Amino acid sequence: MLTDGQVDRFSRQILLREVGGSGQEELLAACVRVERLDEAGRALALWLARSGIGALSLPPDRSPAPARDAAGLLLASDAGRPLVDAVRERLSFHAPDLAFRSAWTVESDGIPGGPEGALALVRRILRA
Amino acid sequence: MKALLLGAGGLGGPAALSLVAAGVEVTIADPDRVDPTNLSRQIFFGDADVGAPKADTLAHALRERFPLARAQAIDVRFSRDNAAALARGFDLVLDATDNFPTRFLANDVCARLGLPLIHGAALGWLGQVLAIAPGRTPCLRCVFEGEPPVGEVPACAQAGVISPLVGVVGGWMAQAALAIVRDRALGRWANAMRTLDGWSGVERWVPVGRDPLCPACGLAREGNRALDREGAEC
Ligand SMILES: [Zn+2]
Numbered sequence: 001m002l003t004d005g006q007v008d009r010f011s012r013q014i015l016l017r018e019v020g021g022s023g024q025e026e027l028l029a030a031c032v033r034v035e036r037l038d039e040a041g042r043a044l045a046l047w048l049a050r051s052g053i054g055a056l057s058l059p060p061d062r063s064p065a066p067a068r069d070a071a072g073l074l075l076a077s078d079a080g081r082p083l084v085d086a087v088r089e090r091l092s093f094h095a096p097d098l099a100f101r102s103a104w105t106v107e108s109d110g111i112p113g114g115p116e117g118a119l120a121l122v123r124r125i126l127r128a
Numbered sequence: 129m130k131a132l133l134l135g136a137g138g139l140g141g142p143a144a145l146s147l148v149a150a151g152v153e154v155t156i157a158d159p160d161r162v163d164p165t166n167l168s169r170q171i172f173f174g175d176a177d178v179g180a181p182k183a184d185t186l187a188h189a190l191r192e193r194f195p196l197a198r199a200q201a202i203d204v205r206f207s208r209d210n211a212a213a214l215a216r217g218f219d220l221v222l223d224a225t226d227n228f229p230t231r232f233l234a235n236d237v238c239a240r241l242g243l244p245l246i247h248g249a250a251l252g253w254l255g256q257v258l259a260i261a262p263g264r265t266p267c268l269r270c271v272f273e274g275e276p277p278v279g280e281v282p283a284c285a286q287a288g289v290i291s292p293l294v295g296v297v298g299g300w301m302a303q304a305a306l307a308i309v310r311d312r313a314l315g316r317w318a319n320a321m322r323t324l325d326g327w328s329g330v331e332r333w334v335p336v337g338r339d340p341l342c343p344a345c346g347l348a349r350e351g352n353r354a355l356d357r358e359g360a361e362c
Contacts, residue, residue: 015288051291115295
């Protein structure tokens, strides 16, 4: 069951016939694998989080975070931090209840990065 | 290069991000405050921002990401009283608002001032972007004739929108804007409207043409100042 807060937050998606309350619950129950934390992968993760995907499986990439993130996820102050740490922290701004798991339920291979990829995955989950 | 962005919401956020990342100076106009129902798709607002002014919050978020970003906020509504004064002095306008009166007002004012305008819209699963170079490419009234009657086309609050669609459309708006102001070449944007059906995943470039009798940008315009007196209610 969706909480009152979730109904508010996702109301514009729930209004869609193809989503509804049950579709939003399916999105919240999904765990999507994000294969890379490059710019396209960060934008994909951001838009999945905003869409109400409940959990993400992120690669343990501890390379230094860039000073500029055109994906809009990282802040300038994240420069040099271990990438996966910074990504997880910033994703929680986009979705405070987002979970991080190692096992995923939805594969994202062959999916583009960015909002285009998030849209394709949301569609795939709702059509399943 | 200075852009005026109307709307700091779902489309405006991603469009502003791409523009400031490309070094474009952006002035964001939005009179609204962050609402909890915005949070599923307006990516620069968090739970703690509910109730805060959108334009200012977006400008701040852009500077947190790009400290050298030139982003200003004005919390005014673009209306018949201030539209021409607001738009003057910019190199182009991006319309990321969500209502027909403002869209057609932006169209008519930009046509009159000769300013390029990027129109973007996302509703339900459908998104569209039209790049308008006045006198060279079709304007909103060439393509859509005029505003639909009030209530005929539902707004986001009634019809809903799928979240990531606004990210795609906002990004396209920035691409079109950069094609005009940076590359000075419209390319495919010159004679087609780019559309996406998010449910089928089908993207199209829909051919559009100028209407010589268009009251906003056509040949008849010079002799027809009616719009200046009694255009769209806003
Ligand atoms: Zn026209």
